[in-house]
Amino acid sequence: MKRVAMTGAAGRVGTLLRPLLRSHVEHLSLIDLQEPDGLGENENFVKADLTMLDEATAALKDIDGVVHLAGIASGTDMNAILHANVLGTYNLYEAARINKVQRVVYASSNHATGFYPRGQLVSPLDPMRPDSPYGLSKCWGExxxxLYYDTSGIRSxxxxxxxxxxxxxxxxxxAIWISARDLAQLVRIGLSHPLxxxxxxxxxxxxxxxxxxxxxxxxxxxxPQDRPRDHALIEEGSEGPVALAFQGGGFCEINHDGTIRMRDADGLAKSPETVE
Ligand SMILES: NC(=O)C1=CN([C@@H]2O[C@H](COP(=O)(O)OP(=O)(O)OC[C@H]3O[C@@H](n4cnc5c(N)ncnc54)[C@H](O)[C@@H]3O)[C@@H](O)[C@H]2O)C=CC1
Ligand SMILES: O=C(O)[C@H]1OC(=O)[C@H](O)[C@@H](O)[C@@H]1O
Known part of the structure; x- marks a missing residue:
C-alpha cells in the first residue's frame, strides 16, 4: 500500500500504531482535529473534522487506504457520539467513495457485542449485542x-x-487485550488481504x-505474537455484578437497572437472575 491515511492519529491507539505502520507504507497521512506528536519523515498532518464532509473529502485526496480510528472512544453522550462516530464514519466512507479509496480498516470494538455473557464464545457472525450508546455506534460503523462494499466495492x-x-x-x-504489534499486524492484513x-x-x-x-x-x-498475561499489571478496582456478568464490563452498567437478563440465539428470554 502506498499512501495510507490514519484518522484519529493523535489518539492513544494511533500513537501506538504509527511507529509500527509507517515503515510498511510509502506515506502515512495523519488526520485529526489536533496535531499528533513527533511526525516521522514519511508522515504529514492533515487537520480535518470528519463531521464535515468537505473536510473529510479533501483529507482523503490521493489516498489508497484508510485506517479509521477517529471518534469518541467511550462514553454516554449520544449527541457527541452521533456526530463523531455516526456522522463521522458515514462521511469517512462517503469521502472514500468520492476519492476512489479502495480500503478501510475500521476500529470497531468489543462493545458491539458487549452484552454477551463472559462464559460464551462469540463469533463475528453472531448477532451484534451492543452494550452502550458507544457500542451502538460501533455496530453502525460495521x-x-x-453498505459501501455492496454499493462501491470499498473493502473493509x-x-x-x-x-x-x-x-x-x-x-x-x-481476556481481551491486544498488543500494539498484534493490532498493527491485523491492520496490515486489513490493508492488503485480497479476500x-x-x-x-x-x-x-x-x-x-x-x-x-x-x-x-x-x-x-x-x-498474534503476544500473550496478555505476560504483560499484565493488575490495578485495584472492582467490577459490580452486571459488569462481571458480561463481556463489555463497566459499559454494560450504563443505564442498567440491575436485573441480569440472558437471551438465547433466537432472541428468547432465558430465565433471569436478579441481582440486588
Ligand atoms: N483504546 C481502546 O482500547 C479501544 C479503542 N477502540 C477504537 O479505536 C479508536 C481509537 O481509540 P483511542 O485511540 O483509544 O481514542 P482516543 O480518544 O485516544 O483518540 C481518538 C482520536 O480521534 C480524534 N477525533 C475525534 N473526533 C474527530 C473528528 N470529528 N474528526 C477528526 N478526528 C476526530 C480525536 O481528536 C482523537 O485524537 C476509536 O474509534 C475507538 O472506538 C476500540 C476498542 C478498544
Ligand atoms: O473495553 C475496553 O476495555 C475498551 O473498549 C473500547 O472500545 C474503548 O474505546 C476503550 O476506551 C475501552 O477501554
Whole structure:
C-alpha cells in the first residue's frame, strides 16, 4: 500500500500504531482535529473534522487506504457520539467513495457485542449485542462498511478491538487485550488481504481466556505474537455484578437497572437472575 491515511492519529491507539505502520507504507497521512506528536519523515498532518464532509473529502485526496480510528472512544453522550462516530464514519466512507479509496480498516470494538455473557464464545457472525450508546455506534460503523462494499466495492476489515491499552490492567483486559504489534499486524492484513470484502474479526492477542472465536482472523493469516498475561499489571478496582456478568464490563452498567437478563440465539428470554 502506498499512501495510507490514519484518522484519529493523535489518539492513544494511533500513537501506538504509527511507529509500527509507517515503515510498511510509502506515506502515512495523519488526520485529526489536533496535531499528533513527533511526525516521522514519511508522515504529514492533515487537520480535518470528519463531521464535515468537505473536510473529510479533501483529507482523503490521493489516498489508497484508510485506517479509521477517529471518534469518541467511550462514553454516554449520544449527541457527541452521533456526530463523531455516526456522522463521522458515514462521511469517512462517503469521502472514500468520492476519492476512489479502495480500503478501510475500521476500529470497531468489543462493545458491539458487549452484552454477551463472559462464559460464551462469540463469533463475528453472531448477532451484534451492543452494550452502550458507544457500542451502538460501533455496530453502525460495521454496517456502513457493508453498505459501501455492496454499493462501491470499498473493502473493509472491521476489527472489534478488545482493549488496546499499553498493558492489560484487569482480569477482563487479560481476556481481551491486544498488543500494539498484534493490532498493527491485523491492520496490515486489513490493508492488503485480497479476500476482504466487508469482513469482521476480533482484535485480541494470544490470550488463554478466549471469549471470541477468531478463526476468520487466523484464516486471513493473523498470528498474534503476544500473550496478555505476560504483560499484565493488575490495578485495584472492582467490577459490580452486571459488569462481571458480561463481556463489555463497566459499559454494560450504563443505564442498567440491575436485573441480569440472558437471551438465547433466537432472541428468547432465558430465565433471569436478579441481582440486588
Ligand atoms: N483504546 C481502546 O482500547 C479501544 C479503542 N477502540 C477504537 O479505536 C479508536 C481509537 O481509540 P483511542 O485511540 O483509544 O481514542 P482516543 O480518544 O485516544 O483518540 C481518538 C482520536 O480521534 C480524534 N477525533 C475525534 N473526533 C474527530 C473528528 N470529528 N474528526 C477528526 N478526528 C476526530 C480525536 O481528536 C482523537 O485524537 C476509536 O474509534 C475507538 O472506538 C476500540 C476498542 C478498544
Ligand atoms: O473495553 C475496553 O476495555 C475498551 O473498549 C473500547 O472500545 C474503548 O474505546 C476503550 O476506551 C475501552 O477501554
Amino acid at each position: 454496517l456502513v462498511a457493508g 476489515l472491521s476489527i472489534r478491538i478488545g482493549n488496546a491499552g499499553t498493558y492489560p490492567n484487569s482480569e477482563r483486559s487479560i 476482504i470484502a466487508a469482513t469482521v474479526v476480533y482484535g485480541v492477542s494470544d490470550t488463554e481466556e478466549m471469549w471470541w472465536e477468531n478463526d476468520l482472523a487466523t484464516r486471513l493469516g493473523y498470528q
